[in-house]
Amino acid sequence: MGAWLVLCVGYVVRMYASPYLVMNSFYMLAILIQYFAFQNPDIFLDRKTGALSHLTATPYLQELNERGPFSAFAIGINDYTESCSLYDERQMTKGLRAITRYLKAAFPDCQVIYAAMGRFVLLSTKEAPFSQVHEEINARMQAPWVDKHAHLYLTASYAMFQGQLKRREGIDLFFDYTATALHRAEEQHDVIVMEQSLFDQARLNTTVWRAIDRAIETNAVEIYFQPLYGTQQRRIIGAEVLARLHDEELGFIRPDIFITVAERSGSITQLGEQVFEKACLFLKEHPLEEIGLERLNLNLSPIQCRDSHMAEHLCCIAQRHKVPIHSFRFEITESALSYEQRLQQNMDMLIAQGAVLSLDDFGTGYSNLMRVLKFPFEDVKLDMSFVRAYFDQTNKLLPAIIEGFQSFGVQITAEGIENKQMADTLTTFGCRILQGFYFAKPLPMDEFLHYLKTTKPKVGSYTN
Numbered sequence: 001m002g003a004w005l006v007l008c009v010g011y012v013v014r015m016y017a018s019p020y021l022v023m024n025s026f027y028m029l030a031i032l033i034q035y036f037a038f039q040n041p042d043i044f045l046d047r048k049t050g051a052l053s054h055l056t057a058t059p060y061l062q063e064l065n066e067r068g069p070f071s072a073f074a075i076g077i078n079d080y081t082e083s084c085s086l087y088d089e090r091q092m093t094k095g096l097r098a099i100t101r102y103l104k105a106a107f108p109d110c111q112v113i114y115a116a117m118g119r120f121v122l123l124s125t126k127e128a129p130f131s132q133v134h135e136e137i138n139a140r141m142q143a144p145w146v147d148k149h150a151h152l153y154l155t156a157s158y159a160m161f162q163g164q165l166k167r168r169e170g171i172d173l174f175f176d177y178t179a180t181a182l183h184r185a186e187e188q189h190d191v192i193v194m195e196q197s198l199f200d201q202a203r204l205n206t207t208v209w210r211a212i213d214r215a216i217e218t219n220a221v222e223i224y225f226q227p228l229y230g231t232q233q234r235r236i237i238g239a240e241v242l243a244r245l246h247d248e249e250l251g252f253i254r255p256d257i258f259i260t261v262a263e264r265s266g267s268i269t270q271l272g273e274q275v276f277e278k279a280c281l282f283l284k285e286h287p288l289e290e291i292g293l294e295r296l297n298l299n300l301s302p303i304q305c306r307d308s309h310m311a312e313h314l315c316c317i318a319q320r321h322k323v324p325i326h327s328f329r330f331e332i333t334e335s336a337l338s339y340e341q342r343l344q345q346n347m348d349m350l351i352a353q354g355a356v357l358s359l360d361d362f363g364t365g366y367s368n369l370m371r372v373l374k375f376p377f378e379d380v381k382l383d384m385s386f387v388r389a390y391f392d393q394t395n396k397l398l399p400a401i402i403e404g405f406q407s408f409g410v411q412i413t414a415e416g417i418e419n420k421q422m423a424d425t426l427t428t429f430g431c432r433i434l435q436g437f438y439f440a441k442p443l444p445m446d447e448f449l450h451y452l453k454t455t456k457p458k459v460g461s462y463t464n
Contacts, residue, residue: 229433329357
């Protein structure tokens with residue numbers, strides 16, 4: 001259409017400038033447009049890997065599906081985010097390019113697609129011998145991926161599909177299907193056959209994503225408060241602000257579902273800022289001194305931490321509502337530490353404004369004590385699975401970890417407290433803050449305010 005439009009303009013110009021040889025220039029421009037649209041391969045390729053890009057692959061998949069059944073074999077790099085942190089992003093890019101070259105050479109009859117976050121898909125119109133493909137790729141993954149100045153050891157999970165997609169939405173969501181399948185394959189340590197249940201899960205994710213967008217547009221994201229107990233003060237000294245979503249069509253959506261979907265869709269930043277703004281409005285109406293709290297805790301998603309302007313946006317929101325930023329403790333998960341430079345910039349700005357930073361969910365990732373100490377965290381929150389493992393007699397490292405952080409002046413928060421024994425034991429270990437259902441589940445604003453006025457948790461005295 002662009003080429004035809006250029007020719008039409010050229011024809012009009014030729015009518016009014018007949019003495020001049022201008023039409024050849026318009027012919028050449030039309031030819032260049034067609035070349036760049038159809039012949040230049042670079043616009044179809046992912047720049048990071050050299051494989052077919054995700055955006056180009058969807059119409060290609062539609063064309064493939066219209067011809068009949070096709071085969072797809074998906075490969076996902078395990079612990080991709082942690083691998084990027086371990087090798088750094090530049091080295092990982094070299095590794096991904098090496099994998100692309102191998103896949104193109106080993107499977108010349110397949111179209112190699114890079115579907116983001118360390119996921120590759122091999123597409124073919126032929127019926128693929130999946131067991132043979134799996135064995136060959138898995139054997140190659142045992143050896144390092146070598147590029148210039150790169151030597152990476154990676155592991156992978158696998159999923160496969162054979163057949164024809166009957167619905168148009170199935171084609172649009174196919175790469176969401178593969179992501180869901182590869183996530184399940186990594187959890188189960190097995191090759192996953194992509195079947196109807198995975199397609200249903202991907203469709204649910206799309207429905208949830210639309211619900212998130214509706215909530216953001218209508219300012220309908222709700223905030224709940226889970227009390228934080230101070231073992232030295234022997235009272236509730238704060239609360240963690242948590243996002244909750246209730247949709248007219250889907251009803252109550254579990255946080256682990258909509259947070260994951262929001263992170264994958266990219267709407268987590270808007271959602272997080274809306275939660276922070278509502279927390280500011282709460283403090284504007286109920287100042288900390290009046291309700292007897294020291295701070296409110298808010299989670300920052302690893303996706304938010306990638307934004308170099310995150311801290312600036314948060315400070316602007318707080319200033320707009322005339323709420324001091326030092327009223328908040330920001331919780332950052334271990335996976336956000338992968339983006340060290342941008343995270344450090346954001347942390348420095350928040351600390352300069354008086355905010356306190358806490359490392360969330362320690363014990364679920366690969367960070368060690370010394371790496372955490374590189375960042376200005378005042379507090380480390382131990383993940384509930386790590387805490388429970390101690391009381392289930394499956395992991396006795398808890399006291400040593402607490403003592404290690406305390407020796408560097410870092411305070412400890414323990415979550416997942418379910419009974420008085422856990423609360424008393426962790427108080428004895430020196431944990432400064434406790435959180436869990438023993439004190440209260442997450443509460444809506446009115447119930448939380450009523451809780452502060454009427455409830456006094458019973459925990460043993462602090463002894464260390």
